[in-house]
Amino acid sequence: MEPIKTEIVVVGAGPGGYAAAFYAADLGKKVILIEREQRLGGVCLNRGCIPSKALLYATHQIVNARESAHRGITFTEPTVEVSKLRAWKESIVEKLAGGVAALAKMRGVQVIHGRAYFEGSQTLRVETTEGQKFVNYDKAILAVGSIPAIPKAWDLGNPRVMTSTEALEVTDIPENLLVIGGGYIGMELGTVYAALGSKIVLVEATETILAGADADLARPVVANAKKAFKEIRLKARVSKMATVGKQIKVEMEYNGQKIEELYDRVLVSVGRVPNSSDLGLANTKAVLDEKGFVKVNHHQQTDDPNIYAIGDIAGGILLAHKAHKEARIAIENINGDDVVFENIIIPAVVFTDPEIAWCGLTEAEAKEKGIKYEVAKFPWSASGRALSFDRTDGVTKMLIDPDTDRLLGVGITGAGAGELIAEAVLAMEMGATAEDIALTVHPHPTLSETIMECAEVFYGHATHTFSKKKSHE
Numbered sequence: 001m002e003p004i005k006t007e008i009v010v011v012g013a014g015p016g017g018y019a020a021a022f023y024a025a026d027l028g029k030k031v032i033l034i035e036r037e038q039r040l041g042g043v044c045l046n047r048g049c050i051p052s053k054a055l056l057y058a059t060h061q062i063v064n065a066r067e068s069a070h071r072g073i074t075f076t077e078p079t080v081e082v083s084k085l086r087a088w089k090e091s092i093v094e095k096l097a098g099g100v101a102a103l104a105k106m107r108g109v110q111v112i113h114g115r116a117y118f119e120g121s122q123t124l125r126v127e128t129t130e131g132q133k134f135v136n137y138d139k140a141i142l143a144v145g146s147i148p149a150i151p152k153a154w155d156l157g158n159p160r161v162m163t164s165t166e167a168l169e170v171t172d173i174p175e176n177l178l179v180i181g182g183g184y185i186g187m188e189l190g191t192v193y194a195a196l197g198s199k200i201v202l203v204e205a206t207e208t209i210l211a212g213a214d215a216d217l218a219r220p221v222v223a224n225a226k227k228a229f230k231e232i233r234l235k236a237r238v239s240k241m242a243t244v245g246k247q248i249k250v251e252m253e254y255n256g257q258k259i260e261e262l263y264d265r266v267l268v269s270v271g272r273v274p275n276s277s278d279l280g281l282a283n284t285k286a287v288l289d290e291k292g293f294v295k296v297n298h299h300q301q302t303d304d305p306n307i308y309a310i311g312d313i314a315g316g317i318l319l320a321h322k323a324h325k326e327a328r329i330a331i332e333n334i335n336g337d338d339v340v341f342e343n344i345i346i347p348a349v350v351f352t353d354p355e356i357a358w359c360g361l362t363e364a365e366a367k368e369k370g371i372k373y374e375v376a377k378f379p380w381s382a383s384g385r386a387l388s389f390d391r392t393d394g395v396t397k398m399l400i401d402p403d404t405d406r407l408l409g410v411g412i413t414g415a416g417a418g419e420l421i422a423e424a425v426l427a428m429e430m431g432a433t434a435e436d437i438a439l440t441v442h443p444h445p446t447l448s449e450t451i452m453e454c455a456e457v458f459y460g461h462a463t464h465t466f467s468k469k470k471s472h473e
Contacts, residue, residue, distance in 0.1 A: 003134035004110075006032045008334065009124060010141045011116045011279075014042020016311030016323025017143030018100055023331045025107040032135055033104060034126055036115045039093075040100040043145050043312075044320040046093055051168045052188055054089045056351050059195035063228075063353070067390065080196055086170050118280035121306045125280075139306055139334045142286075142294060143323065144279065146272040146312035154180075158243050160265045164189060167267050174198050174264035178250055180238055182209040184350040186269035187221065190229060191352055193267075200229040201263075203236040203252060212348065213356050214363045216377075217413045220393045221352045228353075241266065274313050289315065298340035300330040308334070322346050345428045349418035354393055357421035360409030360428050361399055373399045373408050376434070376458035378450050380414050382465045385445040391415040396450040398434065400458055405433040416447060423451055434458045 010021040013035035021033040039046055065075040104111050112135075114128035124135040148163035159166065167189050175198065179190045182204030194200045202209075202225070209225070209232065210218040226232055236254040243249075247262040276292045285304035287295045293315035300308045308330040311323030325344060332339040347359040366373045380386040380394030394414020401408055410424035427437060437455035442448045456462035 001132065001134060003123070003136045004032065005136045006030050006110070007138045008032075008141065008331075009034065009135050009137040009139075010143060011124070012042060012143035012145055012311075012313075013040040013100070013111070014143060014145050014311060014323065015044045015320040016145075016327045017042065017141070018104070019324045020141045020143060020310060020327035020331055021109050022103060022107055023328055024334070025109050027331065027335055029331075029335075031108075032110045032112060032137070034112045034114065034116045034124070034135075036113070038113055039097040040104070040111070041093070041097045042143075043147075045096050045100070047165045047168055049320055050096060051089050051093055052164075052192070053351055054092050055085075055168065055170065055192045056188060056353075058085060058088070059192050060353065062195045071390075080173065082170055082172060089168075089170070116279070118283050118307075121284050121304050137306075139308065141300075141327070141330055141334075142279075142302070142307060142309040142313055143311050143327070144275040144313050146274050146318055148185075148268070149271045149273045150268050151270070154238070154241050154266075154268055156241060156243055156248075158248065160243075160246075160248050161241065162265060162267050164267075164269060167193075170196075176201070176263045176265075178203065178248075178261075178263040178266045179269060180266065181269035181271070182206075182232070182234075183212075183269060183271070184210065184352075186267065187225065187350065187352045189267060189269065190225065194225075194228040201231045201233065201261075202229055203233045203238060203254070205235070205237050207234050209234070210350060210352075210356065212362075213350065213358060214397070214411055216363075217356050217358065217395065217397065217411045220354055220395070220413050221350070221356055224353055224393065272312065272318055274315070276313060291315070298342055299333040299338075300326050300341065301333065317346060317348065319346065319348065345425050347421045347425050349421065351418060354391065354414045355417040356411070356413045357417040358409065358411035359421055359425045360407065362409060362411065363399060366399055366408060371408065372402055374402045374458065375399060376454050378454035378457055378462060378465060380447075380450060382453075383445075383447060383450050384464075385447050385449070386414065388445065389415070394447075394450070396420075396454040398454050398458065400434050405435055405458075407432060407434060407437075410451075412450075414447065414450075420447060420451065423448065 007030045008024045009032045010017045011034050021031045024031045114126040117125045126133045173196045177198040179186045179202040190200050209222050238252045240251040248266050274292045286302035294309040296309050296314045310326035312318045329339050349357040376398045378396045381392040386392045397411045399409040407428050434455040442452040453462040457467050460467050
């Protein structure tokens with residue numbers, strides 16, 4: 001069979017892969033995009049970011065309805081049609097995936113559905129339903145992502161033991177659900193199922209929920225989760241699981257005791273592992289690290305000069321927008337520019353209730369690195385907008401360089417924090433000072449004002465809260 005020739009081949013059509021393919025096509029390159037699944041969009045669109053946010057929005061309406069009683073507006077208890085909820089969620093995914101496919105066609109990107117395997121540094125074999133196809137390319141971009149991690153001891157082959165993939169299918173609403181892992185996936189999906197009516201027990205092996213965020217930012221989320229969940233157990237370790245009839249028997253160690261309990265379902269959310277096996281990378285010069293991620297330099301280039309890697313497979317923080325940025329960097333380098341992934345502000349958002357978002361340094365990181373900083377905080381209890389919809393459980397926080405007044409990091413906890421953090425990212429990318437933020441007029445009444453007033457706190461003159469700090473010269 002005659003091999004197909006192309007300038008750039010992209011393996012994996014997630015938010016990093018399709019961004020790379022589209023950008024390369026926009027720059028006039030001949031591009032082939034390979035995806036083993038029939039639907040484009042990768043984990044983020046199909047089994048991650050998008051369906052989880054849809055379910056979080058839908059189930060938050062249940063919580064909103066219950067909380068409106070004290071405002072004098074009372075609803076009857078909701079009924080949940082699981083099949084209809086699932087169909088609505090699926091319709092969103094279908095629309096977005098269809099949109100990606102349409103954009104590929106408009107740009108002239110050839111899409112091949114199949115499993116790719118590197119035969120060498122410039123040749124791919126693709127196993128498709130129509131048989132084998134071979135692709136010869138000048139440069140390849142590897143964007144095959146990651147999958148949920150599940151320890152072998154817990155992988156019972158029982159659908160009642162779920163990862164995020166299965167949990168997002170919402171096949172039913174379990175009466176008792178054990179969530180293992182207090183990271184963002186466990187907390188987000190725990191929030192969904194708690195709103196649907198499941199009794200949630202969340203166990204975390206460490207002593208911290210949402211370890212990546214500063215403790216003061218995570219505190220309102222944990223407080224809310226303690227009300228919504230049946231129980232949160234820290235420093236708890238699951239030792240064994242077994243199928244018992246229509247339930248899962250779980251053995252764990254907690255508070256110095258061995259506990260044995262039955263659950264209708266178990267959600268394992270203990271991280272993700274790279275999709276680096278069975279790719280034929282041994283036939284190239286690309287190298288994996290000890291965790292299976294592909295090693296790349298600041299240009300996103302692997303040890304094989306013809307192969308680049310972006311997104312989850314390249315390690316670092318496993319976020320879709322990080323993959324998107326790396327896609328741009330890889331393509332620009334292939335196009336002859338010298339662009340590096342350095343000093344780029346990548347925001348993080350946890351879509352719990354309330355949301356947490358942060359960018360730049362966290363306080364924990366600043367302490368660990370010995371970087372001087374001062375903290376300014378503005379409580380949302382002083383925000384008229386937050387009061388107007390009963391969401392005063394938020395805080396806006398800044399880490400500021402005391403010598404230059406430059407922003408070192410910003411963290412926001414509160415309703416819609418994920419939408420607010422972009423201003424802080426832009427400010428940091430532009431090298432803004434706290435004074436720049438304080439002098440920028442923000443509309444009233446909005447939650448965005450909390451960013452301005454947080455900067456004003458640093459100078460001791462925030463209008464809606466009192467600070468004894470003297471103004472800086």
